[in-house]
Amino acid sequence: MTATADIDALPPRAAFERDFAAQRRRARLGWAIGSILFFAAFLATSYIGDFFKVTQVTLPDGSRAERWIVPAGIPRLGEYISQTIPVLRWDSLGADLAEWFWRWKVWAKLLLETILIAFMATTMGVVGGFLLSFPAARNLAPNRWVLWITRRFLEIVRTVPDLVWALIFVFCFSVGPLAGVLAIATHATGALGKLYSEVNENIDMKPLEGVKAAGGSWFDQIRYGAVPQVLPNIISYTLLRFEINVRSSSIIGYVGAGGLGQEFRVAMSFQEYTDLSALFLIILATVIVIDYGSERLRHRVIGMEKDG
Amino acid sequence: MVRAMSHQDLTLTGLSKAFSETRAVDRVSLTVKSGQFVGVIGRSGAGKSTLLRLVNRLIDPTEGSVSFGTQEITALRGRPLRRWRAECAMIFQQFNLVERLDVLTNVLIGRLAHHGFVSSMAMRFTDAERAMALEALDRLSLVPQALQRAGTLSGGQQQRVAIAKALVQQPKIMLADEPIASLDPANATLVMEALKTINSEDGLTVLVNLHTLDTARAYCDRIVAMRDGRVMFDGTARQLTDDVVRDIYGIEGLQEFNEAVTSTAARVKVPA
Numbered sequence: 001m002t003a004t005a006d007i008d009a010l011p012p013r014a015a016f017e018r019d020f021a022a023q024r025r026r027a028r029l030g031w032a033i034g035s036i037l038f039f040a041a042f043l044a045t046s047y048i049g050d051f052f053k054v055t056q057v058t059l060p061d062g063s064r065a066e067r068w069i070v071p072a073g074i075p076r077l078g079e080y081i082s083q084t085i086p087v088l089r090w091d092s093l094g095a096d097l098a099e100w101f102w103r104w105k106v107w108a109k110l111l112l113e114t115i116l117i118a119f120m121a122t123t124m125g126v127v128g129g130f131l132l133s134f135p136a137a138r139n140l141a142p143n144r145w146v147l148w149i150t151r152r153f154l155e156i157v158r159t160v161p162d163l164v165w166a167l168i169f170v171f172c173f174s175v176g177p178l179a180g181v182l183a184i185a186t187h188a189t190g191a192l193g194k195l196y197s198e199v200n201e202n203i204d205m206k207p208l209e210g211v212k213a214a215g216g217s218w219f220d221q222i223r224y225g226a227v228p229q230v231l232p233n234i235i236s237y238t239l240l241r242f243e244i245n246v247r248s249s250s251i252i253g254y255v256g257a258g259g260l261g262q263e264f265r266v267a268m269s270f271q272e273y274t275d276l277s278a279l280f281l282i283i284l285a286t287v288i289v290i291d292y293g294s295e296r297l298r299h300r301v302i303g304m305e306k307d308g
Numbered sequence: 309m310v311r312a313m314s315h316q317d318l319t320l321t322g323l324s325k326a327f328s329e330t331r332a333v334d335r336v337s338l339t340v341k342s343g344q345f346v347g348v349i350g351r352s353g354a355g356k357s358t359l360l361r362l363v364n365r366l367i368d369p370t371e372g373s374v375s376f377g378t379q380e381i382t383a384l385r386g387r388p389l390r391r392w393r394a395e396c397a398m399i400f401q402q403f404n405l406v407e408r409l410d411v412l413t414n415v416l417i418g419r420l421a422h423h424g425f426v427s428s429m430a431m432r433f434t435d436a437e438r439a440m441a442l443e444a445l446d447r448l449s450l451v452p453q454a455l456q457r458a459g460t461l462s463g464g465q466q467q468r469v470a471i472a473k474a475l476v477q478q479p480k481i482m483l484a485d486e487p488i489a490s491l492d493p494a495n496a497t498l499v500m501e502a503l504k505t506i507n508s509e510d511g512l513t514v515l516v517n518l519h520t521l522d523t524a525r526a527y528c529d530r531i532v533a534m535r536d537g538r539v540m541f542d543g544t545a546r547q548l549t550d551d552v553v554r555d556i557y558g559i560e561g562l563q564e565f566n567e568a569v570t571s572t573a574a575r576v577k578v579p580a
Contacts, residue, residue: 210404210470213364214477215394215421216428223429224417228408 084277101278107263111282114259115290117180117252118245124181125188125245126238129154132189133196134222140200140208142218154197158190162248166257177258184248192241199233200226235301239294246290250283315377316342316480318363318513323372324537325358332358334537335372340481345507345514347528349521351557355537356517360483363515364398365389376480394421397474401486403466407459411450411469414458415441418476437476444472448502464495471502482506484516488523500527521553 010018046052053069086100101107132150134140141147165183173179208225216224253261260279267275318340325333333355340346348356361367363374365381374381376396384392397418405414416433419440427433433441445451448468453461458469467487474482484503488496504527507514518524524531525545533541533548533556541552 206400206402206404207406209366210400210406210473211417211420213366213393213398213400213404214418214473215390215392216417217390217420217425219425220417220420220423220428223431224406224409224413224420228406231408 080273083273084280086274086277100274103263103275107260107279107282110253110260110263111286113177114249114253114261115246115286117177117184117249117259118242120181121184121188121249122238122242122245124185125192125241126234128185128189129192129194129196130234132193133200134226136193136197137200139203139205140222140226150193151197154190154193156190157186158194160187162187163252163255166252166255170256175256175258180249180252180257180259183252183257184245187248188241188245192237195237196230196234199230199237203229232301236298239298243287243291243294246287247283250286316513317377318481318515319375320359320363321373321375323359323362323374324370325355325362325367326370331370331537333362333369336534336537336539337372338532338539338542340513340515342480342513343507343511345504345527345529346516347524347531348515348517348534349519349524349531349556350534350540352519354534356534357485358537359534360398360485360515360517363481364393364396364483366393366398390421394418394477395479396481396483397477397479398483398485399467399470399474399487401489403463403470405458405466405469405473407457409458410455411445411458411461412438412441412454414469415444415473415476418473421477440476441472444475445469447475447505448472462495463491464498467491467495467499468502471499471506475506479512481513481515484514486517486519489519496523503527521548524548 050069054066055069055072056064057067057072059065086096088096088100132154135142135146136150136154138147141150162183165186166179169179169182173182203226205225207229208221211221211225249259249261251261251264253259253263254265256262260283263279264276267273267279318338320336320338323333323336324331336355336359348359350356358367362369363381365374365384369382372382376392379392381392406417413431416437419433419437420428423433442451442454445454448471450465450468450472453465453469458466461469482503487503488499491499500523503514503516506512516528518528525548528545531541531543531545531548532539533552535556535558540556541548
C-alpha cells in the first residue's frame, strides 16, 4: 500500500479516502454475491421441497380448484389437532379423563419400558463410547491405524439413525425392547464416542507425561492422567445423552422396538386420535421431568468442579 | 554411597536427537558417575530438556546410545522400558501431577511400573506401598496434605509431591527438568535442598537442568553447559569462568555478564 501511495504521491487523507472507498466497494460486492448465492440456494431447495406445489382442493360448493399447497394445507393441521383434543366437561371431568386415558395401565407399563430402554441403552452407549473415545482422540491414540479405525467405526455407527438400527435389530432379535436397547445403544456409542473424544483432545497432556515418566503404560496414562480430567465432562454429556435417549426410546416402538412408540402406531391405525394427545402429554411430562432432573444433576457436577 | 560405583554409571555415547530440521541434541557423550549432582545449564533451546527426555526414554534418540552400568537403555522395549523409566525418576518444571487426584494417589503413581493391568486400573495399591508413599511424603513434610487434591497445593508443595512420587519409584537416578523455574525463591530453595538431601543421604545420582547460574554453582558437583545441542563445557563450578559463561549464553555486546540477571532471586529468565 505504501508503495502505490508513493507513486501516486497523494496526500495521506486522500489516499485513505481512496482505499476506504475501495474497501467499501469490495465489501458491498462480497455481500451482494453472497446474498444472491444464498437466495438462489434457498429457492432451489424450496422448489425441491415442494414448497411451490399447486394442489387441487374441494371448495365448499363442491367444485374443484387449484390452490398453492401451503395455505391449502394449514387448515388441515388445525383439523388434525382438533381431532386429537378430547371432550372434557367440568361436571363429568373424572369420567372424561378416564375416557381420555383409558389405556393408562398399558401406557404406564410401556412408559416404564421406555425409560428402562433409555437407561440401559445409555449405560451400554457410555461404556462403548468411553472405551473407544481414547483411541479415537488424536492426542491419545497409540498409533495412526488405531485412530483411523476407531474414528471410522464411530462415524458409521452414529451416521445410521437409531430408528434404522431399530429396524435392523427388530429383524435380528424380533419385536420387543431388546431391539430398541441395542439400536439406541449402538447409535449412542457413536455419538458419545465422538463427544468424549473431543473432550479428550482438549486435556492437559502434562499429567500423562508425568505418569509415563514414572513408568506407567498407555493404559496407566489414560486411567491416571486423562480420566480424572475428563470425568466431569463425561458425566455431563452422559446425562444429556440420557435425555436424548428417552426421546428416542419413546418413538422407537413405532418400528416394533419396544416402548411407548408402538402405541402411536396402534392409535393411528385404529384412528383413536385422542389417544395421540394423551400419549403426547405423557411423553412431554416424562421428558420435562427427566430434563429437569438431569439438569440439576449436571449443575451439581459442574458446581463440584468449581469448588474442587 | 554403598553401591558399587561402576555398575551405576550413566553413559551417553554420541547421543543425538533431530526434530525435522534442527538437531536438538547433537552427538553428546557424557559419563555421569554414580552419586554425582550434575547441573545442566544453557540458554533455552540449547537441548537441555531434550537431553533429559532422552535419558528417561520419554523420547527416542535419532542416533547414539544411553547405557546404565552394563545395561543398554536405548534397546529397551515394553515392560523393561517402563521399569527403566521408574528407575530413572523425572520431575518437571510444571510438576506434571494429576491435579484432580489426591496427593497420596499422585505419589502412588510412582509404583505403577510394578503393577499389572487390573490392580492399576482399579487404583488398588498394597498397604506396603501406601506406607512407602507416606514415608516419602513425610521426608518432604507433606503428610498433612496427603488426602488433598494435588491441584489445591502451592507450586512448591506440588513439586515436592513430584519428588515424593519419584522417591517411591526407588530410582537410581533422579532427573529434574527446570524443577524451580516456576517457583518463588523460598520454594525454589526448599526444592533444591530436597534434591541435595536425596543426593547425599540416598546416594542418588541427580541430573538437573537449571537456568540460573547461581543455583548451579551452589548445588552442583559438576556443571555441564550446552549450546545448540552440544556440550560446551564440562567441569566444576570453579572452572566456570566469566569467559566460559559468555560463550555458553552467547550474549554479544554485553560486556560484563551479570549473574544476577539469571539468578533465581531476581526471577528473570535468561534472554534467549
